[in-house]
Amino acid sequence: MGAGTTPRSAGDDEQVVRELRAERETFVCEGQFGDALQRILERHLTNLDGSRQDSVWVSGFFGSGKSHLLKMLAHLWANTQFEDGATRRGLVPRGLPSGVEAALRELDGRAKRTGISAVAAAGSLLGGNVDHVRQTVLSVLLGACGWPTQYLEVEVAVHRERLLSTAVQEIVSRIRLPHGEAKQRRKLALHTNTDPDGGDGDAVRVWLRDEWSCSWKEVLGEARGRGMEDRVLQGGGGELHGDDLQARIETGAEASLARLSPRFPDGDHRAWGVALKRARDGSDAPLVVVGWDQSVADHPVAREVLGAMSD
Known part of the structure; x- marks a missing residue:
């Protein structure tokens, strides 16, 4: 259930129970209201034997009764008793x-x-953290089952x-990353902490x-903030496709290899x-085999080596 209030039970205060009872005694389940309840219930029952349960999207104008529909469905679903x-x-x-019956x-x-009792967990996302939707949904579900939400x-x-770290590490371990025509082998290093920076040398870091634990907005902001020169994230926040x-x-x-080794x-x-x-054997043109037929000293690599030796 995505809206409404959590179903109340025997332990609620007297005022809440009176209000709930009054809602039930004045509830009219006819027309589109009844049709919607029947469609939701039948969709759920159809998928009970499958490997997944589809969601149901309830939409309508402000004040059209979306929250009330889900609240009534939650109480019909659990069908708990009054005193x-x-x-x-x-x-x-x-x-x-x-059809509903x-x-x-x-x-x-x-x-x-x-042997599993029907449980209806209903609540508003506005009652939780809108940036951490999954945590809010989990809290509603645990609370409806009578379990302590924070500890669990x-x-x-x-x-x-x-589980997530193990699954991604398994994927990362299968990746072979040969760099360039030379097929220089590069390593990938998986990071699961909140700070992607670490001492992995030239390894390409995968930040999970x-x-x-954080919102998509935070992750996207971090990626965009690091820009196109960043060595860890795919800078700019662009989505990778595959x-x-x-x-x-x-x-x-x-x-990322192009950023880690721009002169490779x-x-x-x-x-x-x-x-x-x-070169060691005294060849006059040792770099021909790497496609260079000009002066050895003019090759970018040789120039760097000679410069380092002169320093």
Whole structure:
């Protein structure tokens, strides 16, 4: 459930219970309202045997009853009792449409067969952190189950981060990153901390962030703030495209190599070992094998070496 209020139970204060009971006793489940409830319930039941459960988007103008629809659905779903034994469904004055009633009976039957009670978790995102939507949804769900939200959030976060880090590290370990024509092997280093900077030398650093511990807005702002000269993130905040996560990491790593070693193309060639041997043997043109037939001293690599020796 994406809106409304969390379903109330026996432990609530008397005023809340009176208000809730009054809502149930005046609830009219007809027309489009009833049709919407039936569609949502039937969609959920259809997908119960599948590997995933589709979401339902409820839209409408301001004041059209979106929140009320979801709130009523939450109470019908759980069908908890009041202290006098009356149930949420039983208090609907004109009864429920046959399609809604049938869907709810099937939901009860599924819950009974599996031994898992039906739980309706409803709440407003405005009651949590709008930049950390997943944490807010998790808090609503844990609270509806009667579990302490703060303690379990920490446990879930630690376990989740461990699983995520392990999965991405496995992907990173499969990537081979040969650099240029020389096929110089480069390493990738995975970072999961809040600061991407680290002492990995010339390794291409993969900075793993998730939308549980930080918002997408924060990650995007960090990427844009570091700009196109950054050596860790794909600067500018541009999204990398590819068939899967590994392909995207490879694309970003290859682009990062150009920033890590901007002068690498000046000396990129597989035959430098041969050139070095020819120079040691006294060849007059040792760099021909790397595609250079001009003066040795004018080659960018040789010029750097000679400059370093003179210093």
